[in-house]
Amino acid sequence: SAVISQKPSRDICQRGTSLTIQCQVDSQVTMMFWYRQQPGQSLTLIATANQGSEATYESGFVIDKFPISRPNLTFSTLTVSNMSPEDSSIYLCSVEARERYGYTFGSGTRLTVV
Amino acid sequence: DQQVKQNSPSLSVQEGRISILNCDYTNSMFDYFLWYKKYPAEGPTFLISISSIKDKNEDGRFTVFLNKSAKHLSLHIVPSQPGDSAVYFCAASVAGNTPLVFGKGTRLSVIA
Numbered sequence: 001s002a003v004i005s006q007k008p009s010r011d012i013c014q015r016g017t018s019l020t021i022q023c024q025v026d027s028q029v030t031m032m033f034w035y036r037q038q039p040g041q042s043l044t045l046i047a048t049a050n051q052g053s054e055a056t057y058e059s060g061f062v063i064d065k066f067p068i069s070r071p072n073l074t075f076s077t078l079t080v081s082n083m084s085p086e087d088s089s090i091y092l093c094s095v096e097a098r099e100r101y102g103y104t105f106g107s108g109t110r111l112t113v114v
Numbered sequence: 115d116q117q118v119k120q121n122s123p124s125l126s127v128q129e130g131r132i133s134i135l136n137c138d139y140t141n142s143m144f145d146y147f148l149w150y151k152k153y154p155a156e157g158p159t160f161l162i163s164i165s166s167i168k169d170k171n172e173d174g175r176f177t178v179f180l181n182k183s184a185k186h187l188s189l190h191i192v193p194s195q196p197g198d199s200a201v202y203f204c205a206a207s208v209a210g211n212t213p214l215v216f217g218k219g220t221r222l223s224v225i226a
Contacts (some may be wrong), residue, residue: 094214
């Protein structure tokens with residue numbers, strides 16, 4: 001199955017700043033998904049990133065707050081902009097792992113906003 | 115509206131016994147279901163899946179059962195081991211390369 005390298009693994013950021021999270025996949029994939037897991041909550045989809053087109057955002061998430069880039073079929077970034085403490089979460093990227101019909105996740109970015 | 119529900123936030127089981135984790139869903143369009151295991155500070159790890167054309171799928175100590183009429187699935191782990199202690203997420207999707215919808219997870223503790 002695909003292997004995803006996600007970084008940074010964790011960060012502590014000041015309120016009002018932005019953080020860009022990177023995901024690199026070892027194979028070409030059509031779609032990449034970005035999730036957020038707030039403390040004690042489930043994984044929630046933020047957006048789906050297609051190469052060559054704008055990301056598709058879920059209800060409650062907007063491009064100005066979570067801009068996504070997808071410059072090629074193996075790489076994507078998610079930026080958390082103008083951060084507030086409510087953005088403190090684990091952020092994960094994911095791709096479909098065709099071999100086992102599952103999905104592979106990055107190791108996650110644990111973000112703390114102070 | 116939560117489409118995938120895991121109503122038990124936590125479960126404790128003795129080592130060697132069976133662990134049963136339950137999941138209910140409301141969207142009848144879901145036709146593919148997955149279970150993930152997540153340790154602290156790590157991303158979720160795929161465990162086992164089942165498509166809607168089956169009612170059971172086994173992989174070693176893990177078995178997933180699907181009851182479509184009840185919109186219910188369960189994950190059985192037998193025998194349970196201390197290393198199985200983690201949070202287990204149930205997830206569902208419609209066919210194709212579509213994003214998953216997750217439950218809130220059940221924290222399993224296997225006691226030695």
